[in-house]
Amino acid sequence: MKSILNLFVLVVCTATFAQAPIGQPQTIETKTTGCISGDCNNGWGKWQFDNGYYDGFWVDGNKHGYGLYSWDESGIYVGFWNNDTMEGYGSYENQDKKIMRGMYANGKLNGLGEESTIDGNWNQGFYKEHSLTTPYAYDNNYLDVGCKVGECKNDYGQYKWENGDFFTGFFKGGKPHLGSYTFVNGDKYFGMFNLQGQFHGQGRFFYNDNSYYGGDFSNGQFHGKGYYHGPDYKTKIGKWEYGKLVRAL
Numbered sequence: 001m002k003s004i005l006n007l008f009v010l011v012v013c014t015a016t017f018a019q020a021p022i023g024q025p026q027t028i029e030t031k032t033t034g035c036i037s038g039d040c041n042n043g044w045g046k047w048q049f050d051n052g053y054y055d056g057f058w059v060d061g062n063k064h065g066y067g068l069y070s071w072d073e074s075g076i077y078v079g080f081w082n083n084d085t086m087e088g089y090g091s092y093e094n095q096d097k098k099i100m101r102g103m104y105a106n107g108k109l110n111g112l113g114e115e116s117t118i119d120g121n122w123n124q125g126f127y128k129e130h131s132l133t134t135p136y137a138y139d140n141n142y143l144d145v146g147c148k149v150g151e152c153k154n155d156y157g158q159y160k161w162e163n164g165d166f167f168t169g170f171f172k173g174g175k176p177h178l179g180s181y182t183f184v185n186g187d188k189y190f191g192m193f194n195l196q197g198q199f200h201g202q203g204r205f206f207y208n209d210n211s212y213y214g215g216d217f218s219n220g221q222f223h224g225k226g227y228y229h230g231p232d233y234k235t236k237i238g239k240w241e242y243g244k245l246v247r248a249l
Contacts, residue, residue, distance in 0.1 A: 043249040044227070044237045056081070057225055057249070065225050066202070066215045078214070079104065080202050089178075089191050089202040101190070102127065102178065112170050112178050124156050124170075136170075194219065207231075215240070225249075 038045030039058065046055040056067015063069075063081040070076045079090015086108075091101035102113025109115075109127040116122045126134035136156035140149050143160075150157025152171050159176075160166040169179010175197035181189045191203020198220040199205070205213045210233075215226020222228070222240040229235045238249035 039249065056227075059083075066227060078204070091190075100130070114169075114179075191217070218242075 033048040033050065035045050036048050036053075040047050041058055041061050044057055046053060051073075052069060052071040054063055054067055054069045056063060056069075057065030059065065062084045064083060066080055068076065068078045073095070075092055075094035077086060077090060077092045079086065080088030082088065085106065086104045087106070088104060089102070090104045091099060093099045097118035099116050100109050100113060102109055103111030105111065106129075108130045110129060111127065112125070113127045114122070114124045115127075115132065122138070123132050123135065124138065125132050125136040136150070138150045138156060141147055145160050145162050146152075148158050148160050148166075149168075152159045153174050154172055156170050158166060158168040159171075164184030165182065167176045167179060167181045170177045173195065175195060176193045178192055179190070181199075186208035188206045189199055189203055190206075191199065192201030194200035196219075199217040200219060201217060202215075203217050209231040211228070211230050213222055213226055213228045215222065215228075216224025218224065221243040223242060224240060225238065226240050227235065227237050228245070236245045236248070238245055239247040
């Protein structure tokens, strides 16, 4: 389990998110070597494939919910799955440090998303099958607080509050909708928000003490299935209700 946690920490530190290797077919396993830890039927488990491994939640023997897939030669996806397919909020980073994060469907970035490369190129907007079809502008507004960059009503931008917190991503009705929220103390959240701007739906929370949670949220709290480890890397995995683990998996 130690090696698994180290990989989660690596992903936390680089803030990566993912999709299946670009150009690869959706079927990602051709020969399995089996479940090597945990419950790979209805719980949390690690399954070793011939091209990498999956570590995450399972339902009826399918990858379902939050999890990580690491390909031996092409990259890492961290995010959500639906019946063995990457679907929901997630992020993929390939070996060239290209990152594609946002909403996935049918195993590809389909919906609102962001794309960045190691040389600093950055794109954001609406994607279809990994291709950016509707770019969103990201112009500097030269403000110290408020909407510093872009358009913070129903578009893409960065908003900074007077206390030092800031959000970068997609807005809806003047509230954060999808993206990253950074607290002045260094904590960070990546994922979905509700109409009140609270963490809601699918997301990942990175604490400045190296604690981490990835999974479901409701109205700003851990709620649903999720993975958590503390600063000592001890894990709590299972079903959460209003911030508390109620059933371990």
